[in-house]
Amino acid sequence: MADKKPENQYYTRPPKLGTWESLRIFIWNSETGQFLGRTGSSWAKILLFYILFYIVLIGFFSAMLVVFFQTLDYKVPKWQLDSSLIGSNPGLGFRPMPPESNIESTLIWYKPSDIGNIQYWQKELNKFLVHYNKSNNPHADKLEDCPPHQRPSPGKVCNVQVDHTWGPCYPGEGFNYGSRDGGPCIFLKLNRIYNWLPEYYNDSNIDQVPTMKESLKKEIRSAPNNKIVWVTCEGENTADIEHIGPIRYIPQKGFPSQYFPYLNQEGYLSPLVAVHFEKPKRGVLINIECKAWAKNIKHDKADRRGSVHFELMVD
Incomplete structure (x- = not known):
């Protein structure tokens, strides 16, 4: 029997899950290997991004504070x-x-x-x-x-x-x-x-x-x-x-x-x-x-x- 034409092929609706079942699959999906909606490699990439982002942010503000404190005299106020x-x-x-x-x-x-x-x-x-x-x-x-x-x-x-x-x-x-x-x-x-x-x-x-x-x-x-x-x-x-x-x-x-x-x-x-x-x-x-x-x-x-x-x- 010949295969059906693509336009006549339909996807079946996934089974309806209960609240607790949906939550369980969201926390850990054994079929896709996802934890909280992300795979291990996806979590690794996003964590690496934020670590690098905050390192750069902390470094920038630390440098600005160092420059700022170089302008201060702890004994003599700037405005008198x-x-x-x-x-x-x-x-x-x-x-x-x-x-x-x-x-x-x-x-x-x-x-x-x-x-x-x-x-x-x-x-x-x-x-x-x-x-x-x-x-x-x-x-x-x-x-x-x-x-x-x-x-x-x-x-x-x-x-x-x-x-x-x-x-x-x-x-x-x-x-x-x-x-x-x-x-x-x-x-x-x-x-x-x-x-x-x-x-x-x-x-x-x-x-x-x-x-x-x-x-x-x-x-x-x-x-x-x-x-x-x-x-x-x-x-x-x-x-x-x-x-x-x-x-x-x-x-x-x-x-x-x-x-x-x-x-x-x-x-x-x-x-x-x-x-x-x-x-x-x-x-x-x-x-x-x-x-x-x-x-x-x-x-x-x-x-x-x-x-x-x-x-x-x-x-």
Whole structure:
């Protein structure tokens, strides 16, 4: 019998398989030798392609990163002062900070009768001042006791000596950062800006500053050396001024010139001013604003440039 013509030949429909049977054949087809729809040689080719692809991709980006890091200096920022994001107008920082559970708060609430409360503030200040103790500083060999307004030796940085001369703001036993007398000590520091040098006020230019109080102008005129970034703290409102009480600045009322400029020196310590609020009004919330004073420090209350705000309450 003659073969049928090609146009009269038909393929039979494959048998209908169930879900599990189709899955079993997809995972391993014994007739074609396919695993997950591909033969062994097909899997080998695609795996080789992706291995080579990712090797080339990793090599390309590694080369780009090497080129990029060659343009960086880990000591000197590429963009400085006005060319940088932080600009050339330093702000002030204060310590101790309130608990992290209320991170947006700036309230320092001392409760002399609550041992746990006092211990928290002491612990925060101990943590902040740990590197100001030479025995705890890994770069103690870089620290040098600089005479006032005298730059350190090459390769050295000026030490900030927080010792018994700081009186009630000394962290030693029995002083407790002023809390023993109910008048706490708040530590101020100037924010670091690379290569920033202050332009100091002196007797010839302070009359051009209408926002500066006469008491500070008098101190500047009588100072033996005016190369200081001065610091003042006062109540923000009339009631705050009335309740804040006497203030003492330790070791002096500002940051002396030997600590400037900051050049990312190894072991550098930011200069500090401890502000001792000797007799604040008890049980009253006091709004306080502290300002740093130099010709090239502009004060902006909204952005807190050149100043810092916090609230103080002593029960």
